[in-house]
Amino acid sequence: MTEKSALGVGLLGLGVIGSHVAARLLDPTTANAFGRPVELRRVLVRRLDAPRSVALPDGVLTDDFTDVLEDDGIDIVIEAMGGEHPALDHLTQLLSRGVSVVTANKEVVAKHGPALMAAARSSGARLRYEASVGGGIPIIGPLQDDLLANDISSVRAIINGTTNYILTKMSQEGLAFGDALRQAQELGYAEPDPANDIEGRDAVYKLAILASLAFHTTVTPDEVHCEGITALEADDFQYAHELGYEIKLLAIAQRIDGAVQARVHPALLHRETMLAKVEGPFNAVEVEGDLVGPVVFHGRGAGPAPTASAIIGDLLALARGEDSAPGVQMGQRGPLPVRPMRELETQYYLRISAADQPGVLAQIARAFGDHTISLASVIQKDADDRAGTADLVITTHPAREAAMQAALEDLKGLSVLTAVHNLLRVEAA
Amino acid sequence: MTEKSALGVGLLGLGVIGSHVAARLLDPTTANAFGRPVELRRVLVRRLDAPRSVALPDGVLTDDFTDVLEDDGIDIVIEAMGGEHPALDHLTQLLSRGVSVVTANKEVVAKHGPALMAAARSSGARLRYEASVGGGIPIIGPLQDDLLANDISSVRAIINGTTNYILTKMSQEGLAFGDALRQAQELGYAEPDPANDIEGRDAVYKLAILASLAFHTTVTPDEVHCEGITALEADDFQYAHELGYEIKLLAIAQRIDGAVQARVHPALLHRETMLAKVEGPFNAVEVEGDLVGPVVFHGRGAGPAPTASAIIGDLLALARGEDSAPGVQMGQRGPLPVRPMRELETQYYLRISAADQPGVLAQIARAFGDHTISLASVIQKDADDRAGTADLVITTHPAREAAMQAALEDLKGLSVLTAVHNLLRVEAA
Numbered sequence: 001m002t003e004k005s006a007l008g009v010g011l012l013g014l015g016v017i018g019s020h021v022a023a024r025l026l027d028p029t030t031a032n033a034f035g036r037p038v039e040l041r042r043v044l045v046r047r048l049d050a051p052r053s054v055a056l057p058d059g060v061l062t063d064d065f066t067d068v069l070e071d072d073g074i075d076i077v078i079e080a081m082g083g084e085h086p087a088l089d090h091l092t093q094l095l096s097r098g099v100s101v102v103t104a105n106k107e108v109v110a111k112h113g114p115a116l117m118a119a120a121r122s123s124g125a126r127l128r129y130e131a132s133v134g135g136g137i138p139i140i141g142p143l144q145d146d147l148l149a150n151d152i153s154s155v156r157a158i159i160n161g162t163t164n165y166i167l168t169k170m171s172q173e174g175l176a177f178g179d180a181l182r183q184a185q186e187l188g189y190a191e192p193d194p195a196n197d198i199e200g201r202d203a204v205y206k207l208a209i210l211a212s213l214a215f216h217t218t219v220t221p222d223e224v225h226c227e228g229i230t231a232l233e234a235d236d237f238q239y240a241h242e243l244g245y246e247i248k249l250l251a252i253a254q255r256i257d258g259a260v261q262a263r264v265h266p267a268l269l270h271r272e273t274m275l276a277k278v279e280g281p282f283n284a285v286e287v288e289g290d291l292v293g294p295v296v297f298h299g300r301g302a303g304p305a306p307t308a309s310a311i312i313g314d315l316l317a318l319a320r321g322e323d324s325a326p327g328v329q330m331g332q333r334g335p336l337p338v339r340p341m342r343e344l345e346t347q348y349y350l351r352i353s354a355a356d357q358p359g360v361l362a363q364i365a366r367a368f369g370d371h372t373i374s375l376a377s378v379i380q381k382d383a384d385d386r387a388g389t390a391d392l393v394i395t396t397h398p399a400r401e402a403a404m405q406a407a408l409e410d411l412k413g414l415s416v417l418t419a420v421h422n423l424l425r426v427e428a429a
Numbered sequence: 430m431t432e433k434s435a436l437g438v439g440l441l442g443l444g445v446i447g448s449h450v451a452a453r454l455l456d457p458t459t460a461n462a463f464g465r466p467v468e469l470r471r472v473l474v475r476r477l478d479a480p481r482s483v484a485l486p487d488g489v490l491t492d493d494f495t496d497v498l499e500d501d502g503i504d505i506v507i508e509a510m511g512g513e514h515p516a517l518d519h520l521t522q523l524l525s526r527g528v529s530v531v532t533a534n535k536e537v538v539a540k541h542g543p544a545l546m547a548a549a550r551s552s553g554a555r556l557r558y559e560a561s562v563g564g565g566i567p568i569i570g571p572l573q574d575d576l577l578a579n580d581i582s583s584v585r586a587i588i589n590g591t592t593n594y595i596l597t598k599m600s601q602e603g604l605a606f607g608d609a610l611r612q613a614q615e616l617g618y619a620e621p622d623p624a625n626d627i628e629g630r631d632a633v634y635k636l637a638i639l640a641s642l643a644f645h646t647t648v649t650p651d652e653v654h655c656e657g658i659t660a661l662e663a664d665d666f667q668y669a670h671e672l673g674y675e676i677k678l679l680a681i682a683q684r685i686d687g688a689v690q691a692r693v694h695p696a697l698l699h700r701e702t703m704l705a706k707v708e709g710p711f712n713a714v715e716v717e718g719d720l721v722g723p724v725v726f727h728g729r730g731a732g733p734a735p736t737a738s739a740i741i742g743d744l745l746a747l748a749r750g751e752d753s754a755p756g757v758q759m760g761q762r763g764p765l766p767v768r769p770m771r772e773l774e775t776q777y778y779l780r781i782s783a784a785d786q787p788g789v790l791a792q793i794a795r796a797f798g799d800h801t802i803s804l805a806s807v808i809q810k811d812a813d814d815r816a817g818t819a820d821l822v823i824t825t826h827p828a829r830e831a832a833m834q835a836a837l838e839d840l841k842g843l844s845v846l847t848a849v850h851n852l853l854r855v856e857a858a
Binding site for chain 1: 453462559564565566567570571574575576577578579703706718719720721722723724725726727728729734735737738739740741742744745746749756
């Protein structure tokens, strides 16, 4: 090894991700990849006396951010704390001071990416965030550089491993949502408080980042329509299968007529599409470019090792002085108009229960017809003789979301309708 | 647009790929992506009077390479000629002179990549070749940079769209090889002379490039074991399906005990693996890293538009002065030993015909036992009563290639054996 000066690294956060990264940086073979020694100089933690899975050199741990900020021997800081605060404040201070940062923090990047880029630009620092979406799957890099010749029309992704694990279990084993969630928690694929994942917020952050990069604009999390997976039932999977579909939590961003439409919700996907075949905790991102066509990136979307792959990849890029700006950054061309959800045009799947008696189908069909929605199929399922009701599974031809919601309101006003179980969107191949 | 000077571009070759690239560069909106005008200054062709699908400005066409080489207004040259000669000579002269090059030429990069990199390094020029493997799928970039934190143990790929189209037709429609090939030729997925594709040479070039990058070494095409798909028959697909497999032309490079083993051959793959699901002319590359686990890149592996995506992506990277070296280059750590094919350890599928009489199975089983190969299944198929023979489909537990070939020789010596149809390798998930 040549006698290069050591690369000074600071680390914010020593949870499962931070500990994995720290262990890798402390491994003596890591210096080979960097072509110089790597010195982990400071690690910021909340509590100095918490038990640790990784043995750090004396004097490295600190609970005072100033120790990291003011250490002039630190060239690059890795942020693995997660959450908006205090991470945002720390990153802003570091970048403003000229210290480059690698972050895995999807929430901060999704909400404040363009502001952080601006802080970095003004000081000559750099900000990399490959780990914020899709674990170790290279997706930020390809969008920033490799696919830059393309006009990208859509990004469709399965970017939450927790929900994909739950949906895979429900689909393959007929489990109820609650049982699948419990299994995911037992295996560590879901957190004790799973709300952020199962309600779709985690996917919203990641989609905001992907859409901002793909369309060279700024898509904020609150511009992304969001529905989680908690209302899905075993029956939905059974009927979807009969119709030739899988159900996935999709994150979709499309550029339509100069506007952006971004949404996270469960959707029916043709069984033969690549995204329908993504199983368990895996993630996949499909990018549609005008030249390249559809490209799919598939791999483990979470976990300490895959996340460390992305973080250390970013660290290597910064360390070797690849200091020219990436081909495109979030927010580069300024904001685009957001196309409201009511203007979405897609096919729908609706599962309802209604009285099992003559004339019911005509009333239901009229509610759709009144809003010029054309039905693709109506299948009667599971008659409940005692209650005198039957399940109806209805699919539509492409229709406007506004019309569909209006038809749904009309349906709810019908006395023959006993329950609306689920309205799902059908994603065309 | 700021008043930046134009980017001067030269182009070698004006076939389908070159024409598509030229049209894109001449499109006035292309300047937006580059942030400056793009001037296509010279296009080298073999015959000046050939018909052209793209209208070039006067004076751009030339049949003299010197016009490109000596035009000081040319900043970057795109090579889209294909083939080893004269492309190798042209690239060597350009790079030695300090002119950066973007190439789509898998043969030249596979055979001469490290020498061309050296020529580029000595003059300060750069060489990019994303288009040489997998069309527009980003794979060179991720291996050079994004996945650099990983110790990569294997690359498994479907990187020839022609053969994957043929195999998909044979698998899904039960076509004979010749019929599937003809269909592929009619649709333009196979060339009039398809030898390079169906005999596996095209995939060998691409695998040599991927393996060299993944393992930071030099793997030359003649170090890659190569078998094509011409011996496959409809029966093989039927039996593979019955056993739960698909048959794909796989390109596999593995690092084993400090050596590299690289091979292109048809293989049986479990139906549920991602690679088994790659259909028609699509390509996919699966990289296994110690941190990231398995990552799959999937998309259109050929065609003028996907290839132009990669070429113009490389051109953009060079044009914006991203002139630091990539994280790793072919040949970086020098050559690794090549593990010979006879040391391969894998499972096997063998289809033979033998006399349909008592004691035959015992003779066949003994031939395997003599070489300590353990059988996983023996299935008798399709007895031909008139000939008094039956097809036998045999699968083995993991065995050495050397032992398997020796057992095959012994089998051929048995008088009861009437034909050896196919010996295929079974790739474990």
